Amino acid sequence: MKAIQKQGTGRAAYAELPIPQCGPKDLLLKPLYSGICATDLHVLYHDLGQGDKPFPVVMGHEFSAVVAEVGSEVDGYIEGGTKIEAGHRVTVEPILPCGKCEYCHRGKVNLCPNMSHLGIYENGCYADFVSVPANRVHRLPDNLPDLAGALVEPLACAINFVDKARIQPGNSVVILGGGSIAQLTLQVALASGAGTVIVTDPVAKKRELALKIGAHAAIDPMREDVVSRVRELTGGGADIVIECVGVAATVSQMVQLVHRGGRCVMAGIPTGKIPMDLLDLVFGEIELVGVMATVWQFPRAMRMIELGRVDVRVALDKVVPFSQAIEGLKEAFESSEVGKVVIQHGA
CATH class of the missing domain: 3.40.50.720 (NAD(P)-binding Rossmann-like Domain)
Known part of the structure; x- marks a missing residue:
């Protein structure tokens, strides 16, 4: 598969990588749209979170996706209820808490001192496929477009x-x-x-x-x-x-x-x-x-979009094809005039 890796400070490049394995408690996802976030720029240009993390790492953490494969032990998704299946559209909470510390047990998973994070410590969504724990996934409502789904996280x-x-x-x-x-x-x-x-x-x-x-x-x-x-x-x-x-x-x-x-x-x-x-x-x-990222706000975010209380598209500056994503990252970093840039996968 094709992916965008951070290969050094300020250096992103396309790479051909194997499709990730889908573990028994994971979902293999095919991204549809990915947002370029200021955090992605900090990771790329300022080495945010990269102190002990060896390069390269696949970037990106804001995205909508389609489920391509479901792990053998997965029987639901983060908010419970409906069983997740291949073909479902989803969005993903990129913080990956340990689930064992006192902060996780108290529901403050965004404060987990042992956390990992897609696109920073773990391979993220700027790729044809990404594997994520099923318990960090939310199914997108049928009336919420793919593009809006990529902006649920911000x-x-x-x-x-x-x-x-x-x-x-x-x-x-x-x-x-x-x-x-x-x-x-x-x-x-x-x-x-x-x-x-x-x-x-x-x-x-x-x-x-x-x-x-x-x-x-x-x-x-x-x-x-x-x-x-x-x-x-x-x-x-x-x-x-x-x-x-x-x-x-x-x-x-x-x-x-x-x-x-x-x-x-x-x-x-x-x-x-x-x-x-x-x-x-x-x-x-x-x-x-x-304030650190998110903790249990994803369902509320999707509901606010559905009800029209928030228009996530207002700050959208442009949608770029995956083939131009590295140029999009560079432009977003260098120009204060550029608003939100979103990457369209498969384009």
Whole structure:
């Protein structure tokens, strides 16, 4: 089969590999669409999670797929009920928890210290086939398109961000960043009853998209004083700030944007250490909450798409054939103008 491997820092290449074995508790899947995520770019260009992992590794973790083969001991799938069969369309939770530690036993599988992860530590979905544990798979509803199925994972992340933010009806919310995950977070925040929602991003088309989706204001951090503008719009500071970028400028800015007693959610993944002045955090009793991927949000994400509460396609910039996927990765990394890029397998 053909696959896209990370073969070194910043170096991805097509490779011919054997079709993976389908273990007794696994499913062999044939991907339909795969998303290019900022995490994939961090893996490729910044060696995220690759400290002790030898190259090469097949990349990718956001995807929809068709079941090609069912392991001999598989009798269901993650949410129980219907038996999974060859031909069913599915999406996959890419975190692979150990299932044995205290975090797994408490249902916090995204915090498992022994976890693996598709596309980072294990071969992922940028391939003709991928083998995954059956208990990490969700069957896609019949009315949910293949393309939308590839975007369930980032929407589930956005739901987790908003869960951690604990938004209450009427809360003012600032979302730092205007990329695809921020645009999904914006929609979930609005669906959760947020009042004034403000998005910041230096790219004009991302600000315009945020306003089109329903943001009440979109600030250009290169031209405006974000802190004073947010305080003006919220009457002194936001109730909640969700950081979706992971860069020094936005991380260090978070605590200046909330009022005393406010809450900051750190959702972006930094690529290095970031200095931060914590005096405002202490004196203002500001909550700073980290958030890691998803935990049990996939069914809710699929339901929100089905009900039309979230349109996962709004931040979609382009769909590229698998034969152009490496160019898609490069473009997504090099251009701040590019929105969500999705790979179409078999094209």
